[in-house]
Amino acid sequence: xxxxxxxxxxxxxxxxxxxxxxxxxxxxxxxxxxxxxxxxxxxxxxxxxxxxxxxxxxxxxxxxxxxxxxxxxxxxxxxxxxxxxxxxxxxxxxxxxxxxxxxxxxxxxxxxxxxxxxxxxxxxxxxxxxxxxxxxxxxxxxxxxxxxxxxxxxxxxxxxxxxxx
Numbered sequence: 001x002x003x004x005x006x007x008x009x010x011x012x013x014x015x016x017x018x019x020x021x022x023x024x025x026x027x028x029x030x031x032x033x034x035x036x037x038x039x040x041x042x043x044x045x046x047x048x049x050x051x052x053x054x055x056x057x058x059x060x061x062x063x064x065x066x067x068x069x070x071x072x073x074x075x076x077x078x079x080x081x082x083x084x085x086x087x088x089x090x091x092x093x094x095x096x097x098x099x100x101x102x103x104x105x106x107x108x109x110x111x112x113x114x115x116x117x118x119x120x121x122x123x124x125x126x127x128x129x130x131x132x133x134x135x136x137x138x139x140x141x142x143x144x145x146x147x148x149x150x151x152x153x154x155x156x157x158x159x160x161x162x163x164x165x
Contacts, residue, residue: 008133008134008135008136009025009132009133009134010131010132010133010134010136011131011132012129012130012131012132013120013122013128013129013130013131013132014128014129015128016044016045016128018128019042019045019120019122019128019130020044020045020048020050020051022120022130022132023045023046023048023051023112023120024048024050024051024054025118025120025132025134026112026113026114026118026119026120026132026134027051027054027055027058027112027114028054028114029114029115029117029118029134029135030058030065030114030115030118031058031062031065031115032062032064032065032066032115033065033066033067033068033114033115033116034055034058034066034067034068034112034113034114035067035068035069035070035112035113035144035147035151036067036068036069036070036111036112036113037070037107037109037110037111037112037143037147037150038069038070038071038072038110038125039071039072039073039110039125039126040071040072040073040074040075040076040077041069041071041074041076041077041082041084041085042110042125043076043080043082046069046082046084047082047083047084047085049083051084052083052084052087055067055084055087055095056087056091059091059094059095060091065094066094066095066096067088067094067095067096068096068098068147068151069084069088069095069096069097069098070098070100070147070150070151070154071097071098071099071100072100072105072107072125073105074097074099085097096156097156098151098154098155098156099154099155099156100150100154101150101153101154101155104150104153104154107146107150108123108124108125108126109121109122109123109124109125110122110125111143111147113140113143113144113147114140115140116137116140116141116144117134117135117136117137117140118133118134118135118136118140119132119133119136119139119140119143120132121139121143
């Protein structure tokens with residue numbers, strides 16, 4: 001078996017554009033699962049056409065592929081609309097959104113994890129500075145575990161499920 005650590009990349013991001021590119025790069029690493037913890041679905045990141053194309057290809061090419069999204073404050077995404085939300089409505093058996101419970105909204109970070117190996121992580125969701133790694137299983141599993149705990153305690157966001165006319 002080939003050690004993918006040799007082919008991995010790690011870099012630092014500090015701008016909106018770098019975050020957008022990092023989200024696309026991490027999502028491309030996924031073969032079955034993408035987990036996203038976001039405060040407001042960061043416009044221009046998770047509704048970017050390149051990101052949406054990667055997600056769409058993932059869920060349509062893999063029978064068991066899943067995309068789970070935890071949103072701390074979905075108000076803006078619901079009010080203004082979001083192409084990721086629209087994609088999630090069309091592919092609702094593969095893409096699920098949940099609203100983070102009030103008492104669990106103390107997390108200031110934002111991250112995206114692919115298959116518990118690749119991730120983009122920002123310590124402060126309000127800032128673009130962060131780190132990206134295409135193969136860091138130990139760190140990805142750590143944040144994946146935190147994601148799973150919050151996921152299980154959070155509510156399904158019905159506004160995202162409703163089909164718009």
